[in-house]
Amino acid sequence: MVPFLDLKxxxxxxxxxxxxxxxxxxxxxxxxxGPQVGAFEERFAAFCNTRHCKAVSSGTSALHLALLAAGIGxxxxxxxxxxxxxxxxxxxxxxxAKPVFVDIDPRTWTMDPALIEAAVTPRTRxxxxxxxxGLMADMDAIMAIARRHNLxxxxxxxxxxxxxxxxxxxxxxxxxxxxxxxxxxxxxAYGEGGAVVCNDDDLARRISLLRDWGQESxxxxxxxxxNYRMDGxxxxxxxxxxxxIEAWTEARRTIAAQYDRLLASHPYRRPAPRDDCRHVYHVxxxxxxxxxxxxxxxxxxxIKTGIHYPVPVHLQKAYADxxxxxxxxxxxxxxxxxxxxxxxYAELRSEQVSMVVSELNKVTLTEAA
Ligand SMILES: *Cc1c(COP(=O)(O)O)cnc(C)c1O
Numbered sequence: 001m002v003p004f005l006d007l008k009x010x011x012x013x014x015x016x017x018x019x020x021x022x023x024x025x026x027x028x029x030x031x032x033x034g035p036q037v038g039a040f041e042e043r044f045a046a047f048c049n050t051r052h053c054k055a056v057s058s059g060t061s062a063l064h065l066a067l068l069a070a071g072i073g074x075x076x077x078x079x080x081x082x083x084x085x086x087x088x089x090x091x092x093x094x095x096x097a098k099p100v101f102v103d104i105d106p107r108t109w110t111m112d113p114a115l116i117e118a119a120v121t122p123r124t125r126x127x128x129x130x131x132x133x134g135l136m137a138d139m140d141a142i143m144a145i146a147r148r149h150n151l152x153x154x155x156x157x158x159x160x161x162x163x164x165x166x167x168x169x170x171x172x173x174x175x176x177x178x179x180x181x182x183x184x185x186x187x188x189a190y191g192e193g194g195a196v197v198c199n200d201d202d203l204a205r206r207i208s209l210l211r212d213w214g215q216e217s218x219x220x221x222x223x224x225x226x227n228y229r230m231d232g233x234x235x236x237x238x239x240x241x242x243x244x245i246e247a248w249t250e251a252r253r254t255i256a257a258q259y260d261r262l263l264a265s266h267p268y269r270r271p272a273p274r275d276d277c278r279h280v281y282h283v284x285x286x287x288x289x290x291x292x293x294x295x296x297x298x299x300x301x302x303i304k305t306g307i308h309y310p311v312p313v314h315l316q317k318a319y320a321d322x323x324x325x326x327x328x329x330x331x332x333x334x335x336x337x338x339x340x341x342x343x344x345y346a347e348l349r350s351e352q353v354s355m356v357v358s359e360l361n362k363v364t365l366t367e368a369a
Pocket of ligand 1: 058059060061084085087088130156158159179180181182192193194
């Protein structure tokens with residue numbers, strides 16, 4: 001049995017530290033925000049190489065607040081991708097703006113910069129690239145287009161903690177960067193969590209206010225805000241995990257390199273990260289024919305896999321009002337039906353990686369016969 005994710009193994013490796021930090025958070029009765037959240041914000045800002053980090057209640061609220069802090073709302077358009085978790089689109093809709101989808105580059109599975117300008121209208125105010133699976137989008141090209149058209153760039157870095165593009169960390173290149181600490185993410189809380197990072201003092205101040213009911217001081221509400229604060233216990237857990245994030249990321253990269261070696265003679269396509277990018281492998285996915293039957297056969301052999309994501313946002317029923325139709329985004333749609341995510345996490349053993357690939361070999365031979 002190879003599970004897709006094993007959060008218990010991770011907890012076992014640091015149980016004493018986590019338990020102590022969580023009990024200290026409870027003992028302090030600082031259940032919302034407080035010193036452990038403050039300490040985490042400082043460490044995470046340093047990790048991202050940004051001036052500010054504002055901890056919030058989820059990756060979704062991070063995206064929502066980033067848009068609001070940048071002044072985006074009704075009547076505005078935001079260019080993004082459909083090959084993402086629905087939260088990217090949902091946050092744009094929460095702000096009152098309209099999402100406009102562009103296709104992805106088949107070589108990186110992230111926003112294709114060559115398609116952005118055709119999607120820009122006089123109403124466009126922002127671009128949200130998504131660093132899918134932990135590989136950063138082509139930020140130089142995206143930033144150049146944004147500067148030319150005076151657009152805000154918000155990085156959806158929910159899958160890209162510690163990823164790098166030409167030596168620069170995810171979240172630090174755009175005007176704002178948004179992270180999720182949902183338990184299964186590369187850096188996961190023990191519940192919901194998220195953060196916005198940025199270098200601009202004014203944007204940081206607005207996010208601080210908006211996450212806490214717009215309060216400048218107690219019961220003095222200067223902005224119409226939200227209850228998007230981070231729990232004290234989540235700050236405690238994340239602080240402990242900051243001691244491990246670099247080692248976990250390197251472990252993921254080692255596993256990915258093992259998959260790459262074992263799959264080298266296979267025709268399965270996967271993104272080839274540039275030498276000057278650090279892919280953090282939130283997901284290790286391959287393009288494979290007959291994906292659904294391969295996945296079912298692997299499941300029967302107790303190898304658990306995932307699909308991130310099987311139905312692009314523009315074809316989801318919930319977002320039908322946006323007018324998306326099959327054929328709109330050919331690269332996105334083709335990939336959605338073909339890619340398969342293999343198990344990857346720091347505790348995955350090298351024998352398990354070999355086992356996944358040998359089962360995959362068996363299954364695909366059977367499929368081909
Ligand atoms: C997980 C995720 C989000 C949402 O984060 P939550 O913490 O679950 O709200 C947004 N965008 C992407 C790309 C994600 O993977």
